[in-house]
Amino acid sequence: MSDVALPALHDLLATARVVALPLVTRFRGIDVREALVFEGPEGWTEFAPFAEYDDIEAATWLAAAIDFGWRTPPSARRDVIPVNATVPAVDADAVPAVLERFPGCRTAKVKVAASDQTLEQDVARVRAVRAAMGPEGRIRVDANGGWNLDQAEHAIHALAPFDLEYVEQPCPDVAELAEIRTRTKYMGIPIAADESVRRADDPLAVAAAGAADLLVVKAAPLGGIRRALDIAERAGLPFVVSSALDTSVGLAMGAHLAAAAPELDFDCGLGTASLLAADVTRDPLLPRDGAIDVRRIDPDPALLDRSRADEDRTAWWLARLERCHAILAEGPGAPSGDAGLADRTG
Ligand SMILES: O=C(O)CCC(=O)c1ccccc1C(=O)O
Ligand SMILES: [Mg+2]
Structure with missing residues (x-):
């Protein structure tokens, strides 16, 4: 943590609430999204590293949560943020219903390379997105590192006719990203790095290696807004x-x-409240006219109660919060996390 003293654990626990929010459609292998929210002097904030992430990786998400709750964000240059529709690895015939949840979005990000699906299914999904969005729509795909080099080359060829804005994390590691970027350069499709930034020991390595044309930047896994x-x-x-x-x-x-x-x-991947079947506020940050507002959220106590996680899961999250707090209390020099992609579901 930089520039602000680490708040005491009891200050985090004082307002901590654990929620379990059902998803509209299965996404990255889960049907329910769990999160711990708590209130700092600047407002409510969230600690929600995925369940399978280890404590070292999760501690960075806690640093981000504390930063957002305890420090005023850097000054805003805009008050609405254009967002993309996020299309999970659904069947092609389910695409129109997904896109309807993202009113006004001119860009769609389509999940591909899911471990239980074929390239034909990916092609059919992207074709359905192109059909729904028309020629002016922007389509990017996200493989979450699900392809090896040859699979990636083959898949990018198969998807290129649908006119891709970029391909996000086609392969798991930096060397493969560099190689696939070289192999597909003649097609003019940019390569984006996501896991190679947010889950790497060195988030700058991918740029230093010239392995990506652009980066996906997320506040929570990178330790907060300023660090991102x-x-x-x-x-x-x-x-x-x-x-x-x-x-x-x-x-x-x-x-x-x-x-x-x-x-x-680029349009931002911040429209995902549309993938949740429940939220913690009655005025969620849903896309309207293709954008979300820039504003803080105060959870509604009744909705926190309604989505309350069960006792076991609540105890699990509070124990995780305590362990991650202890890691931050040790300060910099704590051992760093796994450099590789521990799992490829992102
Ligand atoms: O970028 C988006 O459209 C939504 C966010 C998203 O795709 C995502 C959400 C949770 C975990 C991983 C990812 C990802 O980008 O890989
Ligand atoms: Mg991604």
């Missing part, structure tokens, strides 16, 4: 701001990151 902006600036690449399937409290952190970015060249 700093990484993006030092990488010197264009970037897309995205989220991690957060509640509206967590999406507000992403919206404040996007608001502070000097340049916003």
Whole structure:
């Protein structure tokens, strides 16, 4: 943590609430999104690293949550943020119903390379998205590192006719990204790095290796808004701001990151409240006219009660919070996390 003393654990626990929010459609292998929200002097904030992430990786998400709750965000350069529709790995015939949840979005990000699906299913899904959005729509795909080099080359060829804005994390590691970028350069489709930024020991390595044309930048896994902006600036690449399937409290952190970015060249992956069947506020950060607002969210006590996680899961999250707090209390020099992609579901 930089520039603000670590709050005491009891200050975090005083307002901590654990929620379990059902998803509209299965996404990255889960049907329910769990999150811990708590209130700092600046407002409500969120700690929601995915369940399988280890404590070292999760501690960085806690640093981000504390930063957002305890420090005023950097000044906003805009008050609405254009967002993309996020299309999970659904069957092609389910695509129109997904896109309807993202009114006014001119860009769609389509999940591909899911481990239980074929390239034919990916092609059919992207074709359905192109048909729904028309020729002016922008389509990017996200493989979450699900392809090896040859699969990636084959898949990018198969998807190129649908006119891709970029391909996000086609392969798991930096060397493969560099190689696939070289192999597909003649097609003119940019390669974006996501897991190679947010789950790497060195988030700048992918840029230093010239392995990506742009970066996906997320506030929570990178340790907060300022750290994410700093990484993006030092990488010197264009970037897309995205989220991690957060509640509206967590999406507000992403919206404040996007608001502070000097340049916003791409529609942001911050429309994901539309994938939740429940949220913690009656006025969620849902896309309207293709954009979300830049504002903080105060959860509604009745909705926190309604989505309350069960006793076991609540105890699990509170214990995780305590362990991650202890890691931050040790300060910098704590051992760093796994460099690789522990799992490829992102
Ligand atoms: O960028 C978006 O459209 C939504 C966010 C998203 O895709 C995502 C959400 C949770 C975990 C991983 C990812 C990802 O970008 O890989
Ligand atoms: Mg991604």
